[in-house]
Amino acid sequence: AQTVTQSQPEMSVQEAETVTLSCTYDTSESDYYLFWYKQPPSRQMILVIRQEAYKQQNATENRFSVNFQKAAKSFSLKISDSQLGDAAMYFCAYRRTGNQFYFGTGTSLTVIP
Amino acid sequence: DTAVSQTPKYLVTQMGNDKSIKCEQNLGHDTMYWYKQDSKKFLKIMFSYNNKELIINETVPNRFSPKSPDKAHLNLHINSLELGDSAVYFCASSPGEKGEKLFFGSGTQLSVL
Numbered sequence: 124a125q126t127v128t129q130s131q132p133e134m135s136v137q138e139a140e141t142v143t144l145s146c147t148y149d150t151s152e153s154d155y156y157l158f159w160y161k162q163p164p165s166r167q168m169i170l171v172i173r174q175e176a177y178k179q180q181n182a183t184e185n186r187f188s189v190n191f192q193k194a195a196k197s198f199s200l201k202i203s204d205s206q207l208g209d210a211a212m213y214f215c216a217y218r219r220t221g222n223q224f225y226f227g228t229g230t231s232l233t234v235i236p
Numbered sequence: 237d238t239a240v241s242q243t244p245k246y247l248v249t250q251m252g253n254d255k256s257i258k259c260e261q262n263l264g265h266d267t268m269y270w271y272k273q274d275s276k277k278f279l280k281i282m283f284s285y286n287n288k289e290l291i292i293n294e295t296v297p298n299r300f301s302p303k304s305p306d307k308a309h310l311n312l313h314i315n316s317l318e319l320g321d322s323a324v325y326f327c328a329s330s331p332g333e334k335g336e337k338l339f340f341g342s343g344t345q346l347s348v349l
Contacts, residue, residue: 158337162277166324168340212277222267222332223292226279 146215259327
């Protein structure tokens with residue numbers, strides 16, 4: 124079974140500071156994809172960043188980057204220079220073969236002005 | 237020109253009623269999904285369809301019945317609504333190609349009174 128664990132139900136960060144959200148997953152597959160989605164109060168699910176398991180290089184998207192540790196099955200999200208608009212729920216997701224996606228329980232991020 | 241659209245956005249109904257949520261995607265994707273997001277924000281897959289065929293049916297009460305008339309549509313019908321069915325229901329689609337993300341609709345907030 125594939126499971127995704129986010130151990131931090133809530134996190135807070137000062138505006139302009141850096142915060143890291145944790146995610147671990149369990150799988151027996153070697154080829155898979157990992158994602159971070161953001162859900163602001165508007166409820167819309169927005170893709171933040173994606174990582175291919177066969178790529179060793181960590182993905183980056185502007186202020187967002189990941190620390191992908193395949194052997195440890197860890198996929199953390201780093202948000203640099205945090206902005207008020209980053210306040211949201213963040214979900215880690217795992218995509219296995221067969222095009223199925225599984226989500227973690229989410230981390231609620233508060234950005235303090 | 238919304239990619240994944242679901243209607244209605246809000247649905248308030250009484251226990252015991254039957255209701256439907258409609259979903260349409262204009263992206264030409266092969267796979268469509270229904271996810272349920274409960275009050276704790278946990279996103280759980282309910283159903284997955286690939287080209288109108290059911291692929292995943294997680295442990296969901298048989299009061300929930302998905303219907304896919306064509307690969308662009310996946311509707312969700314719920315019979316005999318219960319209080320515990322109150323949640324946000326998300327429709328999503330994916331092209332099925334490796335690494336592609338999930339494209340989400342804006343969600344339907346169902347409140348059962």
